[in-house]
Amino acid sequence: MLFAGALAWRLDFLSRLGASVAGGSLIEDALSYWSWSGFLRTHGLLGTNAFFLGPLYPYVLAGLRAIVGDSIPRVLTAQAVWGSLAVLLLADAARRLTRPWIGLL
Numbered sequence: 001m002l003f004a005g006a007l008a009w010r011l012d013f014l015s016r017l018g019a020s021v022a023g024g025s026l027i028e029d030a031l032s033y034w035s036w037s038g039f040l041r042t043h044g045l046l047g048t049n050a051f052f053l054g055p056l057y058p059y060v061l062a063g064l065r066a067i068v069g070d071s072i073p074r075v076l077t078a079q080a081v082w083g084s085l086a087v088l089l090l091a092d093a094a095r096r097l098t099r100p101w102i103g104l105l
Contacts, residue, residue: 002087002088002091003084003085003087003088006083006084006087006088007080007084010083010084011077014073014076014077014080017076026072029053033053033057033058034072036058037058037059037061037062038062038065040058040059040062041062041065041066045062064078064079091103
């Protein structure tokens with residue numbers, strides 16, 4: 001139930017984002033990471049320069065793009081599923097460390 005609620009919230013946000021002017025466009029950091037992940041996919045996973053941003057996300061994004069394709073909405077949907085799973089794991093951790101009702105809260 002918690003996963004479904006978190007996923008519905010995220011998918012609703014993505015549908016509203018897609019209907020806005022910002023839907024389907026990338027700016028600033030998002031464009032940088034998208035380009036970097038595309039570079040990794042075409043030129044291999046080993047870089048030649050020093051990292052100026054955290055390197056883990058472009059590698060994860062390159063793998064995700066290899067799985068779901070180069071569609072921005074598909075990548076965002078996959079990330080919404082991951083985020084919903086994170087909510088579920090966080091609630092379970094809170095339940096295990098404290099009391100069951102705190103995890104539900």
